[in-house]
Amino acid sequence: MALRSFSFGRVRPTVSSRRSSVAARAPLTVVASASVADLNAKFAIPGSVEFKEGKSGSTMVVLKHACGASAEMYLYGACVTSWKQPSGDEVLYVRPDAVFDKSKPISGGVPHCFPQFGPGAMQQHGFARNLDWAVSTTSADPNPDDKDPSVEVVLTESDYTLKMWPHKFKAVYTVSLHGEQLVCQLRVINTDDKPFDFTAALHTYIEVLAIEKAKVTGLKGLTYLCKAKDPKTPETKKEDRDEVTFTGYTDSVYLNSPSHVELEVGTGAAVALDSSGWEDTVVWNPHLTMKDCYQHFCCVENAKFGKAATVAPGESWTATVTMSVVDVTK
Template identity: 90%
Template structure:
């Protein structure tokens, strides 16, 4: 009680009625989330494969479980995959310690979306897809050929909020699935408007590393890249001459026309292999001392469509995929 008295000193004490209203509102909010999760499970849940749960701050998540023991979790807010674990229980992705889940800002970590703008530009940083709720459209766990691959598909369409920033009608369809230990992600953007539109996009993927000094990105030697470390709005154009990209300072580079296969060695004798189609570019980012509390533990290797904007005509679509797998590089 002493602490409460000090905290309340000099402040107006809330009335009993106001306190009761606040408590009722909180219970209603929890009830709505619980009802939403229950409804999602009833309509889309698949026992043993796809389950909806209440995540942090009461925000709904979908959990995919493969028969091999691999799992993935995605928040419907931002359609952000925040966990991908191997059958051993080892986590592959990284969520920053400053991440919040109350929808006040995008989730910092996992696999956030950048759409319809990557980086700074005419609208808010990285666009709006990462700070909106996506709607579940379907789930599946079809034998492939004799193991069930759990999958969830979510969609995002225009709203008054998005039209103020980007005056186009669209439908973004995002599919997340587990094929054995492999995480598969597909983004399809459909133009439902009567005029063409352009956009840039990325999957801003955070990977956990043993320590950043031991991390290496391979597969990008010889490429032209835009170094955004000094000024993201006016990047320097360089050519990569290293066999493996390592991290000794702030790193923010966009590799143009990158190969379909890129690997991130995480410092444990394992690497994350990214095999993509449609994305075209690769972003490598580590904040170094600008995030002293966590930069040692992660590296972002992002699939992007940035060097050349995607142009989609009315009634047509653009699709990009990435398959992520953990491989042994210790030999």
């Protein structure tokens, strides 16, 4: 069910109540391929952070805020698959063809595109969305009446990734609930002895009441790459609409987009995306190529695509998006 409640999150400073597999001054270690019981023993925070067996036996982490908001993320692909408001309304969308047995990336929620967005030299959207990420820390605000839960996961190079992308790296992904808001931060660290380039995106699926009622605002006047006809050789266009609506297949990358973009979902509510570090915005709906589900979601994605990120050895790149539900009827 698409959003029917209007709620406004509160961003508060984090973090105390912290669980980690290492002491404060020890080198960072991570826990990969651990059992749910082991993860809970090392990282669970009662009432705030819990690890569970999800669909097809895949491990997921559940964040719960005292206000009633919640989020779920699978460690496979570090894919956030649920973000609910205190009312119980789901904000994100997972496609009916999604599988959770690790045979392919999870189709829906907030999948990763790294170190390549779209088609290119390696597999579509890179490798980050079809690998297990390792848990490094969890945390929650110490205020017992208003805890802000958070989980940090890490992905590093392996023989599998080096065959596609010959670079050593550490990707650190932090997912938090700040009140009713969902906050996702990606940091990419170059642990190699040479610089590297990459493109990336958070491929966010947002549930809408009906695609013909959905509207994206904040993009007027921008140059965009229309990938609908050919994603490898997109057309360059300029957006002249106050509201981007959907009447057919849509796959557009808006370059140098503003930090604030909204998707009206058709119920009087909108999902606001406030970002830093992400320079572009992607708007996608598959229309009749996915007849059974296209009417129920729209992807509004934060991306780094128009100009690839370049990271020198020992340096890092960071991007954050804060998602909120807002009332657009006032």
